[in-house]
Amino acid sequence: MDSIKAPPGNWACKVLSSRIPKTGEPYHEAFELALGAPIEHWGQQYAPSGPVKADVCFEFVNERVLAVVSVRAAFTLPCSRCLRETGVEASGELKYLFSLRPTRDSAAPDGCGAPEEDGDVDVIQVDSFQAELDVTQCVWEALLLSLPEGALCSPDCEGLCPICGKDRNEGDCGCRYDDLDPRLAVLRGLDV
Ligand SMILES: [Zn+2]
Ligand SMILES: [Zn+2]
Numbered sequence: 001m002d003s004i005k006a007p008p009g010n011w012a013c014k015v016l017s018s019r020i021p022k023t024g025e026p027y028h029e030a031f032e033l034a035l036g037a038p039i040e041h042w043g044q045q046y047a048p049s050g051p052v053k054a055d056v057c058f059e060f061v062n063e064r065v066l067a068v069v070s071v072r073a074a075f076t077l078p079c080s081r082c083l084r085e086t087g088v089e090a091s092g093e094l095k096y097l098f099s100l101r102p103t104r105d106s107a108a109p110d111g112c113g114a115p116e117e118d119g120d121v122d123v124i125q126v127d128s129f130q131a132e133l134d135v136t137q138c139v140w141e142a143l144l145l146s147l148p149e150g151a152l153c154s155p156d157c158e159g160l161c162p163i164c165g166k167d168r169n170e171g172d173c174g175c176r177y178d179d180l181d182p183r184l185a186v187l188r189g190l191d192v
Pocket of ligand 1: 019079080082083084151152154157158159
């Protein structure tokens with residue numbers, strides 16, 4: 001199965017701006033999104049165990065729309081030590097600000113089109129708050145950021161033997177690990 005590095009084409013996380021109260025009350029929209037293939041990230045494959053659940057909370061703040069994107073999903077990936085398939089939970093949150101694109105008259109003479117940031121919040125410029133706000137890419141970014149860098153099948157996983165490659169959780173393979181360290185080999189030669 002091919003892995004993916006971008007949101008699947010059938011993902012559409014959109015909300016009509018008119019649903020968001022101008023009075024500042026939050027408006028929630030929940031999305032349940034299928035992943036047809038493993039995600040490739042951090043140099044490994046995250047195989048989905050179920051759908052991605054996203055909850056986006058929109059609210060008008062100072063004539064801009066703050067979107068708080070929360071995601072939750074379950075995956076399996078190989079244990080970092082023994083490579084056994086291991087289940088992991090991914091959950092995280094990212095914030096975005098939808099802001100009206102400056103009109104030609106009000107735009108600053110320099111800085112045109114420069115990516116804008118507001119503290120730790122990414123700013124997305126839109127032409128109007130009449131149409132839909134698309135948070136598909138936001139959900140995808142929040143999902144990638146929520147993926148754990150690695151997994152352990154158990155906190156005391158013994159891992160694979162560096163000499164013979166056997167899974168040491170299944171028993172001792174009989175290899176002598178001290179053979180790996182030349183300083184120890186010298187000591188053994190002393191025959192204490
Ligand atoms: Zn393991
Ligand atoms: Zn071994």
